[in-house]
Amino acid sequence: MDPVIVAGAGPVGLALSLALAAQGVPSVVLDEGTGTDDPRPARTAILRPDTAALMARLGCTTLGDEGAHWIGWRLMRRKQLMRELPLGEDAPAPLHIPQHALSRGLRSAIAGQELVRVVTGNRLDSLEQDARGVTVHTRGPGATWWRGSHLVGCDGARSTVRKLLGIRFPGRTAVERHAVAALRAELPWPGEALLHRQPPWSGGGEEVSARPLADGVWRLDWLLPSRGELVTPDALVTRLRDTLAGWCGETPPYELLDTGVYTLHHRLARRWRAGRAYLAGDAAHLLGAVGTQGLDEGLRDVSNLAWKIAEDWHHGASETLLDSYQAERRTAVAARLRAADQSLPILRGGGGLRTYMPGATRGHDTLLADGHLGHGPLGAPPAYPHSPLAPPPAGAQTAVGTSPGAPVEDVRVTAPDGTTVRLGDRLGRGLHLVVLVAPGTGVWDRRHWLTAGVMPRLAAAVTALPVRAELLVTEAYPGASAHSVLLVRPDGHLVAAFGGVRPADLYAAADAARGGSPSAPSEVRADAP
Secondary structure, three states: OOOEEEEOOOHHHHHHHHHHHOOOOOEEEEEOOOOOOOOOOOOEEEEOHHHHHHHHHOOOOOHHHHOEEOOEEEEEEOOEEEEEEEOOOOOOOOEEEEHHHHHHHHHHHHHOOOOEEEEEOOEEEEEEEEOOEEEEEEEOOOOEEEEEOOEEEOOOOOOHHHHHOOOOOOEEEEEEEEEEEEEEEOOOOOOEEEEEEOOOOOOOOOEEEEEEOOOOEEEEEEEEOOOOOOOOHHHHHHHHHHHHHHHHOOOOOEEEEEEEEEEEEEEEOOOOEEOOEEEOHHHOEEOOHHHOOHHHHHHHHHHHHHHHHHHHHHHOOOHHHHHHHHHHHHHHHHHHHHHHHHHHHHHHOOOHHHHHOOOHHHHHHHHHHHHHHOOHHHHOOOOOOOOOOOOOOOOOEOOOOOOOOOEOOOOEEEOOOOOEEEHHHHOOOOOEEEEEEOOOHHHOOHHHHOOOOOHHHHHHHHHOOOOOEEEEEEOOOOOOOOOEEEEEOOOOEEEEEEEOOOHHHHHHHHHHHOOOOOOOOOOOOOOOO
């Protein structure tokens, strides 16, 4: 069968190719560039725990050496410390890494992967679809035609794939504008991220943030007026020196590494699927105001889409499963954009009487922390409670600490070979996971509990499922009673939990999670070009 064609070799496209390879699906990555990324220390990525874990599973080699986990978060207003939050075990910290280092780590992982082929100097300029695949043409030194089973446009905000598919990309322009600098210096809060609102020094502007990177490097961002005069290099250096003096009492020694000015837009593609072609990352959505992270959402697209394409590539998939990518991810990103757009007038534009209401400042601080740290509507990992893959209610279903459609907790589990691993380590391999909550199994020899109690009946039920599945055992799961059984999708979202072994209900839930029986290949859908 033909490989999947991935248009675009940014972090989203590279991650998608690795995620497909982990599930036995070959891909060709069409890279317009030279296969290397220019070092830009001021262009960084902030990964939440779920997307950082995805990068680690895919074998990104630069996370440990070139990424930095913040040890704390603080928010200041004028001269007052408004909030201070330690980050660590109880409050997982984001991972901050230069984007070129992230891409280099992904390329390094691809170098050892036989199922991924990266072709440089190739820009896609036309595409055609039929019932069994996609044909695209690229221009460049080796202009040629490529045949693929599917096409995924990961080619950024100006996506050629999106334009060739005739998909509209409406939204808001110039939602926020920022000046940014990367520098090496000693600041008063080693390892902590700072958001300073209305700093008291002259020219401080409305808001400035300082976020640590590895090796003593910091990224500083200044919120600029949406329509202001150009920021010259001299003006930016003056702003930088004033900011450092405001924080340190005087301007400390520093090494300026990189600067820039960027504008944030909020846009959402009307459709994310057209026949056998899909959009992901910035090709499908743009966001980033009040601390939200567009790359995070692009990597969540990867996690959601890869297992569905893999299922179709190996076994054929129903239209319900393939359509669920748009239904789940577009809905989640739309909610994120809506939350950011609703927060902006409160945080940026005076907010009327709400500014003076008791507790208003505390509420504003919470909104900003949510966006920057990955909590709440602005940043938490998405749930898909109304997914077309959700099973119908069944009497045997039981409530656990995770709601159906939400990401499962990363508890310790025992795998079939007897090893103890994290549940997250078993994700991304194209397998559904069936997790039995069995307190006390950790103190028994595996030979005994594999053949005792409910295990034989559950093992038989898992073997009979209409999806490929792996049976795992855990000592405990939040909110779950003994002998609860959890069905988890390959991307780590809970399908359903059952009170005991219920083979028929488990089968029905698994069938719903794959979107029902796959249909035979048919003509390209009417909404495809």
